Amino acid sequence: MNIKDKLQFVRNKGHEDQACSIIPANKFRNENVALIHQYSRDLTSAGLQFPQSHTARCPGLNQLSVTGWIVLMGGQPLEPWPPEMYTRFFPEWHNKYLYKIPMNWMIYVPDEKQLLTIPVQNNSSDDWFAVQGIIKKEYGPSSFSIFVLSSNRNLTIEPGTPIAQLIAFNKDNTEADFREENEGDAKNFVKKWEIISKSKNSLRELRYADWENVD
Numbered sequence: 001m002n003i004k005d006k007l008q009f010v011r012n013k014g015h016e017d018q019a020c021s022i023i024p025a026n027k028f029r030n031e032n033v034a035l036i037h038q039y040s041r042d043l044t045s046a047g048l049q050f051p052q053s054h055t056a057r058c059p060g061l062n063q064l065s066v067t068g069w070i071v072l073m074g075g076q077p078l079e080p081w082p083p084e085m086y087t088r089f090f091p092e093w094h095n096k097y098l099y100k101i102p103m104n105w106m107i108y109v110p111d112e113k114q115l116l117t118i119p120v121q122n123n124s125s126d127d128w129f130a131v132q133g134i135i136k137k138e139y140g141p142s143s144f145s146i147f148v149l150s151s152n153r154n155l156t157i158e159p160g161t162p163i164a165q166l167i168a169f170n171k172d173n174t175e176a177d178f179r180e181e182n183e184g185d186a187k188n189f190v191k192k193w194e195i196i197s198k199s200k201n202s203l204r205e206l207r208y209a210d211w212e213n214v215d
Contacts, residue, residue: 008108018076019104026066068167130164184212
């Protein structure tokens with residue numbers, strides 16, 4: 001296989017019992033994720049009504065829960081980093097503790113892609129969170145670790161706990177326009193909420209809707 005063509009996760013030999021697990025986000029389930037999907041299903045049930053402001057109506061949150069991969073804590077111990085190694089560059093991290101979690105995986109990132117690490121959105125602990133980061137092809141075969149930030153100087157994380165989410169995205173230089181709202185934008189926004197409030201398949205209808213020209 002050409003390493004330029006596909007994202008590859010390669011588990012290191014000799015540490016199989018400590019390696020983190022990496023599973024597709026659309027196959028990951030815990031009670032928080034199950035609740036998100038149950039709410040989404042309930043939106044199409046005639047017997048249940050949710051307000052327009054309910055988070056279950058947010059396509060972005062629902063899509064995030066099934067995108068990329070979820071990293072589950074392995075059997076390895078947390079490695080605390082001394083404060084002088086990070087507070088100089090991140091002063092807001094004073095009075096916090098940074099821990100390194102070696103995943104015991106190597107990662108190849110293909111051409112035109114980057115891999116983003118973000119905190120897992122259904123983390124049930126308010127004691128720690130994963131630090132965001134990006135891995136690029138230019139880094140070569142990357143020995144991958146997750147860093148977590150905590151106020152607990154004696155942090156432990158149980159094996160099997162979801163600790164981070166990995167999302168691959170295209171490496172490009174997308175340009176953006178910034179302008180004031182016009183009449184077409186206002187009509188499109190009203191139409192969007194009409195579709196969401198009435199349709200049982202709102203995402204499909206939103207995708208193929210005939211929107212006002214806003215140029």
